[in-house]
Amino acid sequence: MVRAVFAVVAAVLLCAGSAVPEITGRMSTKQVTVSAASTDEIAARVNATRRSKGRATLTRSAKLDKAAMGHARDMARRGYFSHKAPDGTMPRARTLRAGYRACLVAENIAYRWRTPEQVVTDWMNSPKHREIMLLREVTEFGVGYASGDFWVLVVARPGC
Numbered sequence: 681m682v683r684a685v686f687a688v689v690a691a692v693l694l695c696a697g698s699a700v701p702e703i704t705g706r707m708s709t710k711q712v713t714v715s716a717a718s719t720d721e722i723a724a725r726v727n728a729t730r731r732s733k734g735r736a737t738l739t740r741s742a743k744l745d746k747a748a749m750g751h752a753r754d755m756a757r758r759g760y761f762s763h764k765a766p767d768g769t770m771p772r773a774r775t776l777r778a779g780y781r782a783c784l785v786a787e788n789i790a791y792r793w794r795t796p797e798q799v800v801t802d803w804m805n806s807p808k809h810r811e812i813m814l815l816r817e818v819t820e821f822g823v824g825y826a827s828g829d830f831w832v833l834v835v836a837r838p839g840c
Contacts, residue, residue, distance in 0.1 A: 718831075719745070719823040721796035726813060726821065726833065729804060735814050738835065743780035744822025748832040750774060751789075752824035761791045761830070771834060783840025786812045790831040799831045 727737040751774055755761055764770055769777075771787040788809045793799045803809035817837055824832040 718796050718825045722823045725800040738821040741820040741822050743778045744834045747774040747778035748822040748824030748834045752826035752830040752832045755830045756826035756828045782836040782838055784837040786835050788812050788833040792829050
């Protein structure tokens with residue numbers, strides 16, 4: 681079963697187009713506050729959705745938050761939208777870099793959705809994204825957001 685899950689890791693991307701405008705600069709204090717509130721709301725909505733579908737809730741991991749936030753900010757800063765960063769790194773490498781050792785990692789990303797409600801609703805309306813959000817094998821998750829409306833959800837199971 682776990683092997684079948686690895687096929688899901690490359691989630692379908694939610695994007696109106698492949699071109700992403702280049703976004704540069706530092707996040708303001710207001711953006712950081714919005715970011716924290718937005719990621720907290722995504723986290724609450726992911727767990728509420730899991731409960732409503734009979735799945736166990738996930739534990740929020742600071743290390744997975746770090747990996748998700750890093751990827752969201754990297755996409756915003758370098759102007760791309762992909763699970764694969766321009767340097768070739770993928771979700772597993774980003775979680776390892778954040779200090780999280782996992783036997784299973786999956787990622788959802790979204791771009792241009794303005795609210796956490798829109799993001800989670802659209803992930804649930806996409807079969808691949810929904811499958812990742814509802815994976816039975818994962819136990820922890822992290823959420824990232826960056827200015828320009830880049831959203832990242834990383835789900836994982838530690839160890840193995």
